[in-house]
Amino acid sequence: MNVLIPSPLRSYTGERSSVEATGATLAALLDDLDSRYPGIRFRMIDEQDGIRQHVRIFINGEQVRALDMPLRASDEIIILQALTGG
């Protein structure tokens, strides 16, 4: 799957804005992403598996709030940093 990475997290992806990752659920995809780019998951997801307050994840344009969301190989994942703070 194609995953779009926001600029604050591109230090983990070698400054790439788009990377590949796989997983049957969003949780599995994030685990795969973390195995490829160590440390990236914890900056987005807290230790209670909550999506951090200022991080937004969209699947095919729909915002998701739970990590157990099932994924298909054709899905497009967009990770964004929320526009907060003025």
Add this chain to the structure above:
Amino acid sequence: MKSFMPLKIEPPKPAIGLVGLLVATRKGAFIFKSDKARRLWKIAGPMFFGHIVHHMVLDPRDKRTLLATARTGHLGPTLFRSTDFGRSWKEASKPPAFPKAPEGQKGRVVDHVFWLTPGHASEPGAWYAGTSPQGLFRSEDAGDTWAPVAGFNEHPMYTEWTGGEQAGTPDGPKMHSILIDPRNSRHLYIAMSGGGVFESVDKGANWKPLNSGVAADFLPIPDPQYGHDPHCVRLHPLAPDILYQQNHCGIYRLERPGTRWERIGMNMPKKIGDIGFPLALHPRDPATLWVFPMDGTQVWPRTSPGGKPAAYLTRNAGKTWVRLDKGLPRSQGWFTVKRQAMTADAHDPVGLYFGTTSGEIWASKNEGSNWSCIASHLPEIYAVEATELAR
């Protein structure tokens, strides 16, 4: 208890090398390096530009390893390590994090890592970290992976001691001032805003409050066991039975094995008071320390009283205090100096340094007798740590 035994350590000779200042700010970290006279300073940085860095600390055991805590306004907390004094950095592979809560229960989440303390000299590679909300964590591998200290974080009294999520400083409750008895690696102190000071004699497995005699004017109980707001607690490495505390409600001294703090801040000038954040110790004289008072009246501006910043010095463990303001603004100087932002080097005379929330670093080469501004226009400064650089 073995900890309360005389320490048979000769006072170290004064440092003569170059001084390094590890400066943590709201927008990144900087390293200042002095010349031999401590007059000219070179600045490296910003490192982790845009990150909120609460603390950067050198490992005194190898004098090379630096740890720095970091988060951004939008991303989660992490921690970076350098083994070449800041030339290159690597992120911790497992930063401090609370355990995952059982299904259906609310678990705690580390908002930021606030405090770092290198472990005991006999435990190379060991470090402690304090977080917001209050949590104690330990690393055995020089800061690469971190584990919760369950003896505190899961203590049955944790919620009562810490007061829950609402009890703490305006930018989040914090654990800080993690102190290790140089005679005994199992003997620890911690401090929390809020919560108070706590002691462990079994390497963190069990804890007891140590707050007797400390005021908590914001609580309805006259002498509570816990719930206090220590801002900064220091243990003198040459006299580890002597603790000093700058609290939300005064300046205190405790001599162990005693358990009742004495309010030495009562000897401060009444118009200045004894409220402040930082407290710095003389490296060779346990009776000498410096504080930087702030305005704790009415709505707590937390700035220099009257807009006239000054450090205060005692050379007799708080019996008398001397104002040190030569070189500092005479008026309209509304400094706030945070709890990790004042430090002393090991030279003779001792060099003192403090950073302000308005991004200035002030230095004194003569124990506070004269001050000069060595940097301005930095981001808001959270911490300044002085280190001796290899010659």
